[in-house]
Amino acid sequence: MARNVGRIFSGFRCSGSLPFGKTQLKTRCPRLLLRTTPERTVVQALSSIFSHKSRDFSLPNSSWGEEMMRLYNHYSSQSGEAAEGQEDQGEQWTRLPSYNRSLKYATGGVYLSKIIQSKARLFTRNIRDTGAAFEYVLFFRRDKQRCVCIFQAGHLLEGPPGHVHGGAIATMIDTVTGTHASLLSAPVMTANLNINYRSPIPLGSTVLVESTMDKEEGKKTFLSCRVTSTDGSKLHTEAAALFVSINVSHLLRG
Numbered sequence: 001m002a003r004n005v006g007r008i009f010s011g012f013r014c015s016g017s018l019p020f021g022k023t024q025l026k027t028r029c030p031r032l033l034l035r036t037t038p039e040r041t042v043v044q045a046l047s048s049i050f051s052h053k054s055r056d057f058s059l060p061n062s063s064w065g066e067e068m069m070r071l072y073n074h075y076s077s078q079s080g081e082a083a084e085g086q087e088d089q090g091e092q093w094t095r096l097p098s099y100n101r102s103l104k105y106a107t108g109g110v111y112l113s114k115i116i117q118s119k120a121r122l123f124t125r126n127i128r129d130t131g132a133a134f135e136y137v138l139f140f141r142r143d144k145q146r147c148v149c150i151f152q153a154g155h156l157l158e159g160p161p162g163h164v165h166g167g168a169i170a171t172m173i174d175t176v177t178g179t180h181a182s183l184l185s186a187p188v189m190t191a192n193l194n195i196n197y198r199s200p201i202p203l204g205s206t207v208l209v210e211s212t213m214d215k216e217e218g219k220k221t222f223l224s225c226r227v228t229s230t231d232g233s234k235l236h237t238e239a240a241a242l243f244v245s246i247n248v249s250h251l252l253r254g
């Protein structure tokens, strides 16, 4: 798990690719600062202002319905860490944490998110009313190059009466394939997303969003995605996505 998640946004890590001054760059690598008193002071000050504790939104909460909980327990029971001294073959599902700021995934990201854009929040995790919009949890299986997401659509996501808005479905597909592509070749941005809507998703229902890696070609990662009923009998949506690897400086250029 640690190794997989550690790959997320690995490009942020002490890469020097950000056009920051020396001091700011070093704040991302606190261990390097031990002998530098003024910078250590800055880090300590930042640490006290910004909490290190990130809320993980992919853990169960009171809004999760029976089906969401059943599937969560199902995948959780098939997930776990490799035993000590044993190589992790990726033969189990790994639950992926989910935070409200994407930079929290990066080492030192809690500081970076303040520096880059203090008010930024990850779209799907910025609704305070629990259960009102996107309730989801992702599991990753490295050996099968697959991600599965259990998604419960809240009432704020209404499009056609009683059903989920197509843009909200696209958001979840982008999120699942984007997270999957990030695990494989972080950091990435969506270049192309092609969606076919096959049958409407009832509001409040729980569905599965499954992503499969099709191929990698240089900077490009191609994935396909299917949204189905939880028993797999009904296809709601299918999509093909292309993600392109970027340098962090790409985001700062605008």
Ligand SMILES: CCCCCCCCCCCC(=O)SCCNC(=O)CCNC(=O)[C@H](O)C(C)(C)COP(=O)(O)OP(=O)(O)OC[C@H]1O[C@@H](n2cnc3c(N)ncnc32)[C@H](O)[C@@H]1OP(=O)(O)O
Pocket (backbone or CB within 6 Å): 008, 102, 105, 174, 175, 176, 178, 179, 182, 183, 188, 189, 190, 191, 192, 218, 219, 220, 242, 244, 245, 246
């Ligand atoms: C866990 C994490 C936490 C976070 C978890 C959250 C996950 C959420 C994920 C959300 C992700 C998003 O919504 S991202 C936001 C939406 N996306 C964007 O705003 C992207 C805007 N576009 C761009 O910035 C750029 O165009 C890029 C990055 C897509 C590509 O620019 P570039 O880096 O200059 O790429 P470039 O060298 O030109 O092209 C590289 C190769 O890709 C191909 N290519 C480039 N664009 C396209 C395209 N639209 N369609 C087909 N092919 C394309 C080129 O032909 C080339 O192929 P070849 O010649 O090599 O064969």
